[in-house]
Amino acid sequence: MSSSMRHSLKSGLRSSRAQPRLLQTSSWRQSTFGSQRTFATSGMCPAINKICGSAAEAIADMKSNSTVLVGGFGLCGVPNTLINEVRANKSRITGLTAVSNNAGTNGSGLSLLLETRQIKKMVASYIGDNKIFGSQYGNGELEVELTPQGTIAEKCRAGGAGIPAFYTPAAMGTVVQTGELPTKHHPDGTPAEFSLPKDVKIFNGKPYLLEEAINGDYAFIKAFKADRLGNCQFHLSAANFNGPMARNAKMTIVEAEHIVEVGDLKPNEIHLPGIYVKRVILSQVPKAIEKYVNSKELDVSTHLASPAPSSPGNNNREKIALRAAKEFKNGMYVNLGIGIPVLASTFVLPEVEVLLHSENGILGLGPYPKKGEENPDLINASKETTTIIPGACTFSSDESFGMIRSGRIDLTILGAMQVNATGDLANWMLPGKVKGFGGALDLVSNPEKTKVVVTMEHTDRKGNPKIVRQCTFPLTGRQCVSTIITELGVFDVDWKEGLTLREIASGVTVDEIKSKTEAPFKVVEDLKIMDS
Structure with a gap:
C-alpha cells in the first residue's frame, strides 16, 4: 500500500471517529394521554427504537x-x-x-x-x-x-x-421463617399447602434468614x-x-x-x-386515587395537618395519638404505621423538627392535601393522598426498605393486635382474617437501632386484653417493642425483665389497668400522669 493510500485511510478513520452517527428519532405522535407533540423525522432509520405502536x-x-x-x-x-x-x-x-x-x-x-x-x-x-x-x-x-x-x-x-439469594433480618421468628404460612387452601378454607422453612445463619451475633x-x-x-x-x-x-x-x-x-x-x-x-x-x-389509562383524605386546616409551622374531623367514639384514639406525639424528638427520622400512628403526626409540637418516612418511597412526608389539590402520584403508606414538605425526596421501594433494615429510621410507631411481656408483636393477622404483612416485618427487624413504639387501645372490642403473657396471633417480630401506649397508660418494655408502667391516664387507677392487662407488670415509684 502506498504512503498516500495509508494517509487517506487514516484520515478517513479519524473523520468517522470524530463524527459518530447521531441516533435519530422516528416520527411519533402521542395520544391525548401524553404530550401533544410530533417528533422530528429523519430519512435515517434509528439503530435503537423501543417504542411500540400499541x-x-x-x-x-x-x-x-x-x-x-x-x-x-x-x-x-x-x-x-x-x-x-x-x-x-x-x-x-x-x-x-x-x-x-x-x-x-x-x-x-x-x-x-x-x-x-x-x-x-x-x-x-x-x-x-x-x-x-x-x-x-x-x-x-x-x-x-x-x-x-x-x-x-x-x-x-x-x-x-x-x-x-440474600440474608435478611425481616421475618425472623415468624411463620415466614418457620414455614407455617398457608400458600394454598382446600375449597372449604382449610390449609392445603404451606410455605417452606427458611435457612437461618448468624452474622455478628444476630440471626438472619435466607431469601431467594x-x-x-x-x-x-x-x-x-x-x-x-x-x-x-x-x-x-x-x-x-x-x-x-x-x-x-x-x-x-x-x-x-x-x-x-x-x-x-x-x-x-x-x-x-x-x-x-x-x-x-x-399509557392510555387515566391515573386513579384509591383513598382521598383531605386536611381540614394546614399548619405551616409544623408542615403537618389534621385529617378530616374524627368520628364519634375516637376520643381514645386521639388521646393515644396525643401522647405518642411526645415520642418525637428534634432531628428524628420517623416512620408511622396506619391509623393512630398517622394521627400522632398531627400533634407534633411546632418547635420539634422531624422528617417523616413512608415506606412506599417518601422522606419528608407532609400534611394531607386540601380538597382539589390531590396528586395521584403522591400517596402515603396507607394509600391515602398526601403532600411533601420542602426538602423532601422520593425514591424506590428497595431503597426505602434499605433505610429501614439498616437502622437509619430512629423511630417507628405501629398499631398492634397483641403485645406480650417481653416485646413480641402481633399486628398483621387475626384468625380467619388475613390482610398481609405490608412493611411491618421489615420495620421491626432492627429494634436495636430503630425504637419501636406500639399505639393501641388497651382491650379489643370484646374487652379482651391486648397486652398478654404470650401472643396467640401470628407474630410480626420477636422482642422488638420498646414502648406501649394505650388510652390507660404507658409501659416500658424490657425484653428480658418484662413490663413497667411509668405513666397513667388521668382518672385511671393501677388496679383498673391490672384488671385489663393479662401480662404482669411493675410500677415505677414516681408514676406520672400521662396527659400532663
Whole structure:
C-alpha cells in the first residue's frame, strides 16, 4: 500500500471517529394521554427504537405460565394499559405468576386478571380489603406466597443485579421463617399447602434468614417519561416497585405517560437506564386515587395537618395519638404505621423538627392535601393522598426498605393486635382474617437501632386484653417493642425483665389497668400522669 493510500485511510478513520452517527428519532405522535407533540423525522432509520405502536404489539409474544413483575403501590404507578391488554387476551395468556405488592382494588389493577382467572399464583405482601384476592386465596383457586414488602423489593433488586439469594433480618421468628404460612387452601378454607422453612445463619451475633431472588419473565412498568432508547423517569411516589422490577425481567415493557425526544431527559433525570428496557408504549389509562383524605386546616409551622374531623367514639384514639406525639424528638427520622400512628403526626409540637418516612418511597412526608389539590402520584403508606414538605425526596421501594433494615429510621410507631411481656408483636393477622404483612416485618427487624413504639387501645372490642403473657396471633417480630401506649397508660418494655408502667391516664387507677392487662407488670415509684 502506498504512503498516500495509508494517509487517506487514516484520515478517513479519524473523520468517522470524530463524527459518530447521531441516533435519530422516528416520527411519533402521542395520544391525548401524553404530550401533544410530533417528533422530528429523519430519512435515517434509528439503530435503537423501543417504542411500540400499541400495547397489543408490545405483548404479542407473551406466553402463558410466565412470571410477570407488576409495578405499583395501591393504584399509584400501576401499568393499567398493559394489564388491560393482558385481560383482552384472556383466552391466550393464562396461568400467570404475578409478583406485586398488592393486586389493586376490586375492578382495578391486577384484580382485573384475577377476575378472568388468568393468574394462578400471587407473590404479594398485602391482600387488604381486595375481596376477589382474599376469596380466591381462601377457597383454593389461587396460590399465594405472602412476602414482607421489603423482601419483595429486595428479591426483585437482587435478581436484577445477578445475586441469587440474600440474608435478611425481616421475618425472623415468624411463620415466614418457620414455614407455617398457608400458600394454598382446600375449597372449604382449610390449609392445603404451606410455605417452606427458611435457612437461618448468624452474622455478628444476630440471626438472619435466607431469601431467594425473584427472576421475572416480564415486567410491566409505569413511568412518567420515556424516550425511544428506553430511558425512563418516575414521578414522586409512583417510583415504588417500578425501578427494581424493571431491572429484573427478561422482557421489561414500560408504559409511559409521556414519550419524549432523546436528549429531553437530562442524564441526571433518568431514573431507569434504557439498557433494562425492551419496549415502550404510551399509557392510555387515566391515573386513579384509591383513598382521598383531605386536611381540614394546614399548619405551616409544623408542615403537618389534621385529617378530616374524627368520628364519634375516637376520643381514645386521639388521646393515644396525643401522647405518642411526645415520642418525637428534634432531628428524628420517623416512620408511622396506619391509623393512630398517622394521627400522632398531627400533634407534633411546632418547635420539634422531624422528617417523616413512608415506606412506599417518601422522606419528608407532609400534611394531607386540601380538597382539589390531590396528586395521584403522591400517596402515603396507607394509600391515602398526601403532600411533601420542602426538602423532601422520593425514591424506590428497595431503597426505602434499605433505610429501614439498616437502622437509619430512629423511630417507628405501629398499631398492634397483641403485645406480650417481653416485646413480641402481633399486628398483621387475626384468625380467619388475613390482610398481609405490608412493611411491618421489615420495620421491626432492627429494634436495636430503630425504637419501636406500639399505639393501641388497651382491650379489643370484646374487652379482651391486648397486652398478654404470650401472643396467640401470628407474630410480626420477636422482642422488638420498646414502648406501649394505650388510652390507660404507658409501659416500658424490657425484653428480658418484662413490663413497667411509668405513666397513667388521668382518672385511671393501677388496679383498673391490672384488671385489663393479662401480662404482669411493675410500677415505677414516681408514676406520672400521662396527659400532663
